[in-house]
Amino acid sequence: MRLNNIPKDFLWGASTSAFQVEGAYQEDGKGLSIADIRSFKKSTQQLDTKVTVDHYHHWQEDVALMKELGMKSYRFSISWPRIFPNGTDAQPNETGLAFYHQLIDQLLSEKIEPIVTMYHFDQPMGMIEEYGGWIDRRSITDFVKYAECLFEEFGQKVKYWLTINEQAVLVVAPDMLGIDLTLPFSEKYQQAYQANYHMWLAQAKVYKLFRERYPHNYIGPAISHLTTLPASKKSYDMMAAKELEDFYTFSQIDVALNGEIPIYFSNELANAQITIQTYPEDGEILKEGTANFIGVNWYCTTIVEAKKERHSSDFLFTRINRTLDPDLLHTNWGWNFDPVGLRYGMRELMHRYGDIPIMITECGWSQEEQLESGKIHDSQRISYLKEHIEQMDLSIGDGVNIISFNPWSFIDLLSVGDGMEKRYGLVFVDRTNFEKRQQKRYKKDSFEFYKELIKANSVN
């Protein structure tokens, strides 16, 4: 099938995040982040952030591979604790800044557009130890200070900025915010939604600052979009799907683009008896600072049903069940292969938000892989990419303003919860969970497929 709707200047790219690829977890002044600490708790030996695929020392080789692939954009994150080791520091770490200057300069000289995420799950531990992290309002000031520093350093070089990666995931997995998972349900979510609120305020301030300074450039959140489908055509299952999608995904976009917390969201918190502490000026802060594009991380659809025993006064997460569609193919980790869901989700975004520019900032297929005579024949990933790209092309034909596609991931990397051997990369890295080896890079079959696709702007 030819791609009929992809514009000529479309940004074909790929994605990673700092703690998942860089390694060098304590080198050149970097502090520890909550992502480091979480990985140490989960792991025995090297299954953690210490080395991963050592991009910190292989970045030149990695950028050369990006060039060979023909990438027009590269979406990566700056490690917050590499710039402010404790988060609370008055001055940034110059060596950390220098690392990203050389990376960004190299990308630009290869005509690869940098798309930079400021905070991808790796809040500095210093902030969490000193005042509890995002649950405390002081984190707003520390995030704004960090953002200002990044704009000062890289604002002339980077046109596309993503503030926070998958805020909704941080809230539903609150140990990623440093919140104690053993707390009683209500207390845990009380803290998580207070943190969510502070993240909204922090981003609003950063959107405002950036758009005043760089009115022609782009800033927005990277949203986890679980296109949510009902398990049946019964109205209560359809309502369950709508409620989850609104609460989890659309509330994040509504706040970023409209500068207002939607009523359905506040009602749901009230149901769960969660009370958010606010200041009188907050409404204006949210209203004054909005995003002008969104990043969307899209992997698969989520299917839900309403529980048989449910009360409208229960918290949403206790009113619904997740189910699996046995007709769909799934990864070993339960993520389905449902490409039409992408087009459905994109069209929903257009109906809600008009022609706001959208970047697909993640989209990918995970599997375990082993080298066969220096090759990785990842045909399943190729079909995944092919079918999702076809659906994306149709979405653009539908009128959705998609400007870039960045599959997860450019290179094999440390999964958030499942180690090194849950692989997503177009580039294979020779290491296992427990053996570091030399982290030698190999191009997978999907690399060659994507390279041809970018060159031809079509799927063969």
Ligand code: BGP
């Ligand atoms: C997204 C994150 C990524 C990434 C991906 C796959 O939620 O933004 O960081 O890792 O999901 O998830 P996992 O690593 O759990 O397979």
